[in-house]
Amino acid sequence: MYEFELKRPRNMTDALQALAAEDAQILGGGQTLIPTMKARLSMTETLVALSGIEDIKGVCRDDAGRVCIGGGTTHAAVARACADSYPALASLAGRIGDPAVRTRGTIGGSLANNDPSACWPAAALASGATVVTHLRKIAAEDYFQGMFATALDDAEIITEVCFPVPVRAAYEKFIQPASRFPLVAVFVAQFDDAVRVAVTGAAADGVFRWTAAETALTTQFAPGALDGVALPDAGDMLSDLHGDGSYRAHLVGVMTRRAVVSAGGQ
Numbered sequence: 001m002y003e004f005e006l007k008r009p010r011n012m013t014d015a016l017q018a019l020a021a022e023d024a025q026i027l028g029g030g031q032t033l034i035p036t037m038k039a040r041l042s043m044t045e046t047l048v049a050l051s052g053i054e055d056i057k058g059v060c061r062d063d064a065g066r067v068c069i070g071g072g073t074t075h076a077a078v079a080r081a082c083a084d085s086y087p088a089l090a091s092l093a094g095r096i097g098d099p100a101v102r103t104r105g106t107i108g109g110s111l112a113n114n115d116p117s118a119c120w121p122a123a124a125l126a127s128g129a130t131v132v133t134h135l136r137k138i139a140a141e142d143y144f145q146g147m148f149a150t151a152l153d154d155a156e157i158i159t160e161v162c163f164p165v166p167v168r169a170a171y172e173k174f175i176q177p178a179s180r181f182p183l184v185a186v187f188v189a190q191f192d193d194a195v196r197v198a199v200t201g202a203a204a205d206g207v208f209r210w211t212a213a214e215t216a217l218t219t220q221f222a223p224g225a226l227d228g229v230a231l232p233d234a235g236d237m238l239s240d241l242h243g244d245g246s247y248r249a250h251l252v253g254v255m256t257r258r259a260v261v262s263a264g265g266q
């Protein structure tokens, strides 16, 4: 690990001031950034920790009934706070990594990192969430821009993520046991007018919506509705030592069916 300075602001004003320094970087829960720094794959002169800023932690409902989660809220806190308001989010958060990861890692850090196998991007895209930063609001559709790429600018802080609440939803994750990240995972959300299906872990470009499945499930919310629906193209899927593209494409179908059943589709 290279030498660095750690700043611990207690409010957004001080955080933004600290981030104005050249080569300063946001530190969320450190569950991705610190291992990267330890491996000397990342070097920064100043880390600005968000963990002391209470304003960007916690879960509430806004006037539109959306569940809004502060960017600095840990996965463990979401798992506790969303059990009644949006159970599928609580379930997703409660299965990220292990207790140590969930106690430190944050929703803002996960969405900023946009790992192609991360869980939160699937929930955000399937729910039609809005990513709120200290500068603007970004629709999930516009936010995810490929593997580890997002619409965020440098030093732009995710302060909140707002999720419309579906009628029913579920997240099904096929775990890669060594890392506990999903090999493939699917979030299915049924709203009054349509079903949305978002897939993570599978594609080289990161999270994506499986629109053919959405059309079929909007007509009939049942696993059988997916019979005959073409799977995503295996050539667009990730291929590595854990599974090739056709295996991952197959898993997309399997996990989507499981998510529909978990959400109550018959």
Ligand SMILES: Cc1cc2nc3c(=O)[nH]c(=O)nc-3n(C[C@H](O)[C@H](O)[C@H](O)COP(=O)(O)OP(=O)(O)OC[C@H]3O[C@@H](n4cnc5c(N)ncnc54)[C@H](O)[C@@H]3O)c2cc1C
Binding pocket: 025, 026, 027, 028, 029, 030, 031, 032, 033, 034, 050, 071, 072, 095, 096, 097, 098, 101, 104, 105, 106, 107, 108, 109, 110, 112, 113, 115, 117, 118, 119, 120, 156, 157, 158, 159, 179, 180, 181, 182
């Ligand atoms: C063993 C292990 C297992 C894991 N398993 C899973 C899993 O199953 N599913 C899953 O989804 N993830 C998993 N993770 C990753 C975990 O969810 C991390 O919490 C997450 O990827 C990063 O969040 P963080 O708060 O720790 O961010 P950090 O590591 O602190 O930061 C990550 C990046 O985000 C930026 N950043 C942090 N917070 C903000 C913010 N509020 N606004 C803007 N930028 C910000 C940082 O500058 C950095 O670039 C795992 C991690 C480990 C170590």
